[in-house]
Amino acid sequence: MSYEVKSLNEECGVFGIWGHPEASRVTYFGLHSLQHRGQEGAGIVSNDQGKLKGHRDLGLLTDVFGKSENLEKLTGNASIGHVRYATSGTGEVNNIQPFLFKFFDGDFALAHNGNLTNAKTLRHEVEKEGGIFHSNSDTEILMHLIRRSEKETFKDRLKEALNQVKGGFAYVLLTDDALYAALDPNAFRPLAIGQMKSGAYVVASETCALDSVGAEFVRDVEPGEVIIINDAGMTIETYTKETQYSICSMEYIYFARPDSNIKGINVHSARKKMGKTLAKEAPVEADMVIGVPNSSLSAASGYAEESGIPYEMGLVKNQYVARTFIQPTQELREEGVRMKLSAVRGVVEGKKIILVDDSIVRGTTSRRIVKLLKDAGAKEVHVRISAPPLKYPCFYGIDIQTKKELIAASHTNEEIKELIGADSLEFISEEGLINSIGLNLDAPYSGLCMAYFNGDYPTELYDYQQNLTN
């Protein structure tokens, strides 16, 4: 029966550019600063005078384009690119984006960040009518819907298709004569527009990618919008009026790079404020504040600043850990062999520690870190989490599929505290989080999606409705 639902769920990064003589090279550098959004695979498609050419493969961007000829062959003035998230299991190059399609009437390319909630239903319908899919990614569906539309222009077909797909999505498309970008009606996923000094427009999942290519920020793409960029410039249209902001709060908490801004809010500053709020909401007497590298360092420094407790480097992350396939055996693990994180004995020995982390999913990582600190001599470890407890799955683009994976879905704070071996455990409150981010949009939760914390999904869930009850 059918394809696996699991690999549909991904967190990715997209980039697009129109009107630059080194379009694919700029895309490469843009994707480079989005690498944290996906390390499984990468690809770029360029448009050279209406003819599209692409290269994609499994691996980090630097692996995929390690041979410079792979990039150099992608000539042309426009380009889109994609980095893909490493889901569990082995990937296939067929699923790596952008997807490049060559029809008798033209070339098209497509890349996507997000997750559709009605992908399975749509695919089933298309296949019943004779359609053939070549990946198990839900990204391909949009192209089938476009090709099956009977509207006259590509733009109208695209709009019709965008109204059929549901969930969280940020698309970039490249045709022979234009670059398109489209965002879901809730703006679940981030997508920003910038302009380079030379005038070329770029779109990217995060503003850090605009910065990295020297582009000035123009504006965020708004929910329900389609952006069309071609030689005549940029046009902004909408494909639906039924929109409401529900920006993924996990982007602020964990995913996005600290130097990115989302809807005008700097991510590092938001995290630092979360840390400060935590310090106010859940103070504790201690000798030092330690953050889990790298994503929790901003929140930890905020906690330290607010509390007046020194901020110390009590944990060190091995920066070369990325791609090792050799793991310690169970025997070695028991002897204390470790690879990724080290506790700094000289810093933590005999000390009371406030450990700031950004989330607890299964709890296994937290337990390991607490143990690491205690083995290195820490007297007390007080865990402070800069997100509320994760209790519900996400269906809009983050790879948390079922409640079973979420320790907070079935355990109290006290139970979790025991399980991870902490001396105390506190989470930021939902209100504290919302205020720390400070979006203030005219929408529920000030415009944030808080569903993973409280189950209040801002949209119908379609194919996933059943997952909630499992």
Place this chain on the structure above:
Amino acid sequence: MSYEVKSLNEECGVFGIWGHPEASRVTYFGLHSLQHRGQEGAGIVSNDQGKLKGHRDLGLLTDVFGKSENLEKLTGNASIGHVRYATSGTGEVNNIQPFLFKFFDGDFALAHNGNLTNAKTLRHEVEKEGGIFHSNSDTEILMHLIRRSEKETFKDRLKEALNQVKGGFAYVLLTDDALYAALDPNAFRPLAIGQMKSGAYVVASETCALDSVGAEFVRDVEPGEVIIINDAGMTIETYTKETQYSICSMEYIYFARPDSNIKGINVHSARKKMGKTLAKEAPVEADMVIGVPNSSLSAASGYAEESGIPYEMGLVKNQYVARTFIQPTQELREEGVRMKLSAVRGVVEGKKIILVDDSIVRGTTSRRIVKLLKDAGAKEVHVRISAPPLKYPCFYGIDIQTKKELIAASHTNEEIKELIGADSLEFISEEGLINSIGLNLDAPYSGLCMAYFNGDYPTELYDYQQNLTN
């Protein structure tokens, strides 16, 4: 004429273990935490019942042992390993260590961190007598000297050879029946002994490698010592009595991992104290303190803590930058395309910044970072360096060959400040540095080598004497 002197100079990491059933695997994890000491190449030699087997190659450890069979074939109860520093230019696998020698009367392996000051002279002499070298590394020399010694036992031959080589060196050797470790008479390079729960002894360039394999710290190797580890346990002997501590101060400032201790001093704590000292020696009014990631973060947090000025994440380092061969063209650079470091506009815009860095070599990196911050809107950038000005080359294992490479050798602070575009520039004082580290050994400069700052070389320079005058 002759081989190139340049590639002799290297900063590396060594590891050794005796008496563990998974010796080469433990060595792999030990080297993993020494990866920051050398990314050009890696190798491991194991001893399986007296027969030595090795694997080495160019690349990161995870590349060299990416195919697990490369590690799995290295069976046996003892092992030594090495990571090699990426000097400029392309390397050759012939230079990757450990070197493995197969003689009619036994197998030997050898690895080395440091630089010999009389390597050229010794090599010349050996070649004149018919000796043949197969690498252009100075490591090979020790084995020639050992083989040419007429002493009876291997240990005595080794001691005789150790008295012939001059400079900075930390050797590990593996024979059919023992593991040897030896340190130069000045202890220029770090070398520590640990013991695993199972009783196996390990030696490593830094204590972080002991931690990563769960070994308890036993003691540092002292200058002029030879450590012999075999099935009977550990024996400590000396090959010379003419010793004097001159521990490389750059290990504390820049090279070593923050979680390592050298001669009892934690590196992170030393750096944090350097930051505090800097704050006292060179205060300035500002909105925030920023460290250059990753090596200057400890010093920056010390500066912030001492000064009471908030510590912020104003620079973000792309953690995936390691191995890209594709660089921005000049045109793209001028448009603002960047790869490695990004300034966080949302944090630094309109702000007066204290930028803490650990050293200025040529000045080009500092100039780029100051420009980055100013381009992102920083109002003022005050640079504070947690090392004194680098004015003299190092011949004991750090790859700074000539004064020409050192901007501080020929420019005043004021000139450097102008060149890097800073609003002010201050370096820590020599005394401030010595006190911050706090070694307090009974030797000049409390036991530190300060030669790169003041030209006071603690040993004769032999083949390099001429370099000082160039």
Place this chain on the structure above:
Amino acid sequence: MSYEVKSLNEECGVFGIWGHPEASRVTYFGLHSLQHRGQEGAGIVSNDQGKLKGHRDLGLLTDVFGKSENLEKLTGNASIGHVRYATSGTGEVNNIQPFLFKFFDGDFALAHNGNLTNAKTLRHEVEKEGGIFHSNSDTEILMHLIRRSEKETFKDRLKEALNQVKGGFAYVLLTDDALYAALDPNAFRPLAIGQMKSGAYVVASETCALDSVGAEFVRDVEPGEVIIINDAGMTIETYTKETQYSICSMEYIYFARPDSNIKGINVHSARKKMGKTLAKEAPVEADMVIGVPNSSLSAASGYAEESGIPYEMGLVKNQYVARTFIQPTQELREEGVRMKLSAVRGVVEGKKIILVDDSIVRGTTSRRIVKLLKDAGAKEVHVRISAPPLKYPCFYGIDIQTKKELIAASHTNEEIKELIGADSLEFISEEGLINSIGLNLDAPYSGLCMAYFNGDYPTELYDYQQNLTN
């Protein structure tokens, strides 16, 4: 506009097996003996209890499955495989077969040897109706036609699809419960059925693949047949009654391996008879007969045996030439540097030579070989070709697209003789060829396709009609 027609045309090899515990391994060895039919890429799909898994890549079979895990993961009792011909230009892995499709209602795999004459028209129609192709191979079309069929069973859908595609084709398909093989109505391409000792059925492009896996020959697939093999055994059906034998004569002359039999005729023996016929039709006084290695050795030995002139090894082929990318520069070529073929001076010097070759396409190879022999001292070189002059393109699976590529389409024998520098040149007659092969089927030309020689195409040409007039 649209996809390139050129890469549609390919000569390939297919293999399939049902009911063997090491199905994919047997397929590997079967494909190994079909490697001469395609060196651009290879792939295998296996059926493990209804679930299909595949691996394919560019390169020789031994490259694609060089890592044994690539083969070992293809578990299951049934399998199909494919080797693909190296057309000019760079290939893409997307075009490598078998194609593996995963639908909501099941998995399917498909591989193909041949060329469709109405591929462009069919693809255009499917795309107009919203279908999406993912390769520029014409193989994919069959699956679209099957999926669009409204028949009830897979077998009926397949038959309907087989009636829509035109040209030369030998298909193997794998579903969750059966292996299918189908041949075009003219039997342009060879396809044979065998049975292993264990009872498992195999199908293969050539009988040499049956031999190489120890399978006994059962029968050739007949034109218009569909073979269905499943756990119940083998069933033979037809999808059309409008059939007529037109077996590709170039299979006997050049493509097939000498140890294969096609429709009961051994290829080596047929070639030897062509040589004998040539000796009778075009005798010449000479010192020795030489064949161009390797494909013309059978014909040359036949010529020698019939004429009584000694057969000598006057040309040697470098067996390691396969994959070198380094070519002699023009300067080196002029100095006489050669890679592939060498003339044996000690054998040919001062001798009158009969050079037997199997075909002349552009004439450049023949000219080079004649020059080689003359440079090595040959006194006379009389060229004898065991095929009639190639004057017309092939549209049924051989990569000869236009008349322009065929020297015999625009030059007389006398002109060609001058161009290649031979002392005389003769081709076998059409009748001589037909009699040498000795098929004797009740069809024009005894059941052979002779279109490349006389333009008498046995079918309508559809999309290629225009190519004839260019």
Place this chain on the structure above:
Amino acid sequence: MSYEVKSLNEECGVFGIWGHPEASRVTYFGLHSLQHRGQEGAGIVSNDQGKLKGHRDLGLLTDVFGKSENLEKLTGNASIGHVRYATSGTGEVNNIQPFLFKFFDGDFALAHNGNLTNAKTLRHEVEKEGGIFHSNSDTEILMHLIRRSEKETFKDRLKEALNQVKGGFAYVLLTDDALYAALDPNAFRPLAIGQMKSGAYVVASETCALDSVGAEFVRDVEPGEVIIINDAGMTIETYTKETQYSICSMEYIYFARPDSNIKGINVHSARKKMGKTLAKEAPVEADMVIGVPNSSLSAASGYAEESGIPYEMGLVKNQYVARTFIQPTQELREEGVRMKLSAVRGVVEGKKIILVDDSIVRGTTSRRIVKLLKDAGAKEVHVRISAPPLKYPCFYGIDIQTKKELIAASHTNEEIKELIGADSLEFISEEGLINSIGLNLDAPYSGLCMAYFNGDYPTELYDYQQNLTN
């Protein structure tokens, strides 16, 4: 204890050139035609204005120089190259030649075809005096002897060293100002000099390499000679007067390429005469003569021509077999799965066959081929071997180490016939072989080494004396 003797024994190919602007490229093409002499590894060293640069690696020449930059970096006017034989077990790149040495007083490179009989003794002596070897190849010894010589000029040192090494050897050496070639006092191994049209001199293991680079044959190197080629031209000197021809008869029988001449005798012609002699010495009534591809085809055609029995292609060799690592399992082998050789059923079924092969070593291959033919329906298989029975090991460069590996050392013809399942078995006589080759030099056996057949070793055996008695 010590290094393994086994890997010392190798059959290799060498090439050298002086005075050509594309020296390394010419060397590449020269080695290409010597690839049959060694497939384990390859390397080239070039001389660019006195500075030597090299590249070498495991694998076929086309793999080692697959990236053209590996060849392109080897600039300069002179070059030497080497292809290495695949001995059993895994090789190491350290053993791949040419060896490149960089001394304070100059660069040297060295490559070698042959085997020294006193290698172990010499190595032992050098190591005792402190010398260090870096390979387990005996080639390295010569350079140690040269460096230890106290003669004044390089040439005199080389001559002194050549008088110390014993056995079979053909050396090429490259220095900053000359190319040297040297042959052992018995001319066991072939070595020929040629001259290109441009005037550049080349030396090569076989004349086919001269042909392949368009060089005219000048003369064979004679036993005991040293050839010096530099910008002043070629000089021929001798290092010993105690010489006697003992050319390896296996070069004529099996190793050399058929288009090579050795001491004026064409190898193909010699093999054809061996076949004719066999037909006279051991006639048998049969339907056809079949040769084992590829090395026995010349002898088979000679047998056919002499006997008047037709020569047929009854065995086909898969030309793509070279590098597959996937082998049939025992189960598949029993089902008849085969990879390398196929019998042509359509040719051999029901026929009496004369199978001509060039040698029987262990007998396992012969048994497999006879079975192959009988399984394909052959009625009788009469085996005829174009070499006398192999009864003694070779210590001069062919990888036959011990009598145990040689079936003829311990079995009668009748026993071997039974073991291989032949209907009859005959070997050529020693006299027949000598006359077929027709060297006619004024030395025992007309100048051939016949030791593998009759144990009459033309030199003292030194380290190997004991092997004869095992």
